[in-house]
Amino acid sequence: MNVLMISPGFPREMQFFTRGLAAQGATVIGLGDQPRERLPGPAAEALSAHLHVAFGDDAAIVEQVANFAQRVPIHRVECLWEPYMILAARIRERLGLPGLTVQATIPYRDKEVMKRVLDAAGIRTPHHYSATTAAGVIEAAETIGYPVIVKPIAGAGSESTYKVRSRDELDGILPALRSVTEVSVEEFVEGEDMTFDTLCVNGEVQHYNISTYIPRALFMKENEWVSPITLVYRDPDRPELAAGREMGFQVLKALGFQTGYTHMEWYRTPAGEAVFGEIGARSPGAGLVDLINYASDIDTYTGWAECVVHGRFSQVVERKYNAAWIYKRARGHGRIQRYEGLEAILTEFGPHIVEIDLNPIGSGRRDWRQVLVGDGLVVVRHPDLATTRRMAEHIAAHLHIVAG
Ligand SMILES: Nc1ncnc2c1ncn2[C@@H]1O[C@H](COP(=O)(O)OP(=O)(O)OP(=O)(O)O)[C@@H](O)[C@H]1O
Numbered sequence: 413m414n415v416l417m418i419s420p421g422f423p424r425e426m427q428f429f430t431r432g433l434a435a436q437g438a439t440v441i442g443l444g445d446q447p448r449e450r451l452p453g454p455a456a457e458a459l460s461a462h463l464h465v466a467f468g469d470d471a472a473i474v475e476q477v478a479n480f481a482q483r484v485p486i487h488r489v490e491c492l493w494e495p496y497m498i499l500a501a502r503i504r505e506r507l508g509l510p511g512l513t514v515q516a517t518i519p520y521r522d523k524e525v526m527k528r529v530l531d532a533a534g535i536r537t538p539h540h541y542s543a544t545t546a547a548g549v550i551e552a553a554e555t556i557g558y559p560v561i562v563k564p565i566a567g568a569g570s571e572s573t574y575k576v577r578s579r580d581e582l583d584g585i586l587p588a589l590r591s592v593t594e595v596s597v598e599e600f601v602e603g604e605d606m607t608f609d610t611l612c613v614n615g616e617v618q619h620y621n622i623s624t625y626i627p628r629a630l631f632m633k634e635n636e637w638v639s640p641i642t643l644v645y646r647d648p649d650r651p652e653l654a655a656g657r658e659m660g661f662q663v664l665k666a667l668g669f670q671t672g673y674t675h676m677e678w679y680r681t682p683a684g685e686a687v688f689g690e691i692g693a694r695s696p697g698a699g700l701v702d703l704i705n706y707a708s709d710i711d712t713y714t715g716w717a718e719c720v721v722h723g724r725f726s727q728v729v730e731r732k733y734n735a736a737w738i739y740k741r742a743r744g745h746g747r748i749q750r751y752e753g754l755e756a757i758l759t760e761f762g763p764h765i766v767e768i769d770l771n772p773i774g775s776g777r778r779d780w781r782q783v784l785v786g787d788g789l790v791v792v793r794h795p796d797l798a799t800t801r802r803m804a805e806h807i808a809a810h811l812h813i814v815a816g
């Protein structure tokens with residue numbers, strides 16, 4: 413099987429999915445804006461050919477691929493990187509290939525269409541309106557009642573996403589939204605940010621995962637002092653997760669998702685209700701795939717590829733650990749000077765730490781607004797949920813990267 417993999421080397425996770433395709437016996441053709449010699453090793457080694465393109469002009473890329481496909485037939489087009497999902501669908505349509513069409517991709521890309529489809533299926537979404545003008549945003553906010561969330565319909569990484577508590581605050585953010593053509597205005601849902609992530613084959617869920625962001629994604633995006641944590645539950649069948657899990661299965665059915673990785677976000681309210689957040693027809697980002705793998709000692713990079721290439725997921729999953737990463741943002745400006753608290757943490761939690769990757773001493777601190785991973789990461793895992801959470805919160809509070 414010849415698979416066209418879009419953006420085979422970026423973001424970081426893609427190189428492992430690309431390698432997985434080759435490991436499953438596919439002939440992998442890359443398409444992306446990185447030249448072949450600058451692709452990360454695992455991606456470069458997995459590719460039989462690479463189409464180096466400048467993203468932007470979809471029609472031109474579709475024609476380029478169609479020409480290429482006259483020499484080397486393409487059997488599948490895969491894309492796990494959100495910005496190019498529509499391009500992938502256009503190529504599929506042009507070549508007459510199975511997988512998501514443009515029409516079927518839109519509900520994953522447009523947060524208003526997404527919620528309308530799910531409303532029709534009886535799924536609990538936040539009360540929402542779309543708006544294309546400042547007056548429309550104001551009207552929507554006043555109809556819903558404050559606080560509301562205002563965000564672009566095709567947003568990612570909480571970019572231009574605001575919690576708005578009053579008309580005054582709304583007036584304050586409207587200028588920043590001028591460049592956004594359509595926004596979603598939503599009821600603000602109190603609760604925890606949760607995920608529901610799956611591998612599917614022909615509409616059947618082969619593996620699912622539930623995790624939580626600590627604190628909520630928007631809060632970590634707004635406050636530099638936070639050390640963001642994502643925690644994967646060892647047991648996604650815990651009773652308190654049941655509402656979200658069931659919603660996840662219903663959402664996949666309502667959207668007719670077939671084969672691949674999915675990443676859904678939902679909110680768990682203090683009363684235990686599940687409210688839909690968003691869904692991507694792609695793998696989760698920011699290292700969550702690694703946590704899913706650590707939790708069960710599995711490899712869902714290759715597992716995804718097996719779903720795509722062979723239509724099955726044959727890894728035996730034993731749910732062994734809760735797993736959490738903690739991202740650290742350096743204190744101070746300039747270059748990384750030292751780490752504080754690292755030795756104590758290694759002494760205390762050593763056997764439960766599976767990965768440490770800190771921005772090296774002497775290197776420049778990163779812009780925490782640009783990179784969620786900040787200046788370093790620690791990954792812990794443990795069979796007991798409370799212990800895992802305690803370790804993660806301890807590391808968030810007591811490990812410091814100091815710049816100056
Ligand atoms: N209706 C809502 N109620 C409460 N919080 C919300 C709501 N909508 C969004 N948020 C907060 O904002 C965050 C970002 O929103 P959303 O996930 O829709 O945007 P995104 O930019 O696609 O996010 P990302 O790409 O980071 O997953 C959510 O994770 C949540 O913390």
Ligand SMILES: [Mg+2]
Pocket residue numbers: 569570629677690
């Ligand atoms: Mg999100």
